Amino acid sequence: MKNKHAAMEMSVGTIVTIVLLMGVLVLGIFLVQKIFKSSVNAIDTVDKEVQSQLEKIFADENKKIAVYPPSRDVRVKKGEDPAGFAFTIRNKDVESAEFTYVVEASDVSKCGSSFTKDKADSYLLGGSGTFNLGAGNSLDLARLVRLDVPETAPPCTIIYNLEVAKDGEPYTGADIYVTIK
Numbered sequence: 001m002k003n004k005h006a007a008m009e010m011s012v013g014t015i016v017t018i019v020l021l022m023g024v025l026v027l028g029i030f031l032v033q034k035i036f037k038s039s040v041n042a043i044d045t046v047d048k049e050v051q052s053q054l055e056k057i058f059a060d061e062n063k064k065i066a067v068y069p070p071s072r073d074v075r076v077k078k079g080e081d082p083a084g085f086a087f088t089i090r091n092k093d094v095e096s097a098e099f100t101y102v103v104e105a106s107d108v109s110k111c112g113s114s115f116t117k118d119k120a121d122s123y124l125l126g127g128s129g130t131f132n133l134g135a136g137n138s139l140d141l142a143r144l145v146r147l148d149v150p151e152t153a154p155p156c157t158i159i160y161n162l163e164v165a166k167d168g169e170p171y172t173g174a175d176i177y178v179t180i181k
Contacts, residue, residue, distance in 0.1 A: 064172040065089055065164065068142065074178045076149050082125055084146035085176055089164055091133035099171065101164045103127040103145050106175070111156035120158045123147045145176075153180050 068086045076083045091097055104127070105120035121127065125146040131139065145162075160176040 063090065064092055065162075065174055067162070067174050067176070072174060072176050074147070074176060075181060076147050076178060077181050078149050078153050078155070079151040080149075082146035082148040084125070084144060086142040086144045087162060087174070088139040088142040089133065089172070090138040091135060091166070093166075094135045096132060096134045097166045098130060098132050099164055099166050100130045100168075101128060101143065101162060103160050103162050103176070105158055106161040107159040108156075111154050111158060115154060115156070120160075123149050123153070124160075147178060149180050155180055 066088050072085070074083065074085050087101075089099055089101075091099070103124055105117040108115050108117055108120050111120070125148055126143065127145055129143060131143075133139070157177060157179045160178060161173065162176060163173045164171045
């Protein structure tokens with residue numbers, strides 16, 4: 001009789017444990033889903049903020065280019081998610097045109113003698129491209145240039161040069177200072 005009672009307690013204990021574990025699993029899945037949903041919303045908010053900041057910078061009608069951050073100073077941590085800068089162009093002419101842009105390292109002297117411009121350029125994601133703009137128009141969505149800096153990169157400051165050409169002729173540009181930490 002004692003064995004049957006012990007077996008019954010063991011079965012009830014197992015069932016209670018399984019029910020509790022299923023409850024924890026469901027709550028865990030729910031919380032993970034909420035976290036991912038909030039992170040996606042945060043990214044969308046940041047993108048909208050960058051667009052609105054670029055529009056504020058472009059409030060001056062005489063500007064051909066607007067860069068975000070306006071200080072043109074970007075800080076990147078080694079081995080973390082890519083970070084970078086955004087820019088937009090305004091076609092100040094009365095005709096549509098094809099624009100090309102290229103971002104290249106122009107000064108790597110602060111990174112040591114063994115560090116090369118090619119190495120600095122290899123960190124760029126979206127470092128070149130082409131787009132068409134109508135007369136007097138600017139980009140609807142800013143172009144984003146990101147830097148994917150590996151753990152092996154030296155902590156230093158690299159100066160990148162953003163050059164924009166219109167129909168093959170130089171149009172505008174900007175220097176971007178990237179500090180790797």
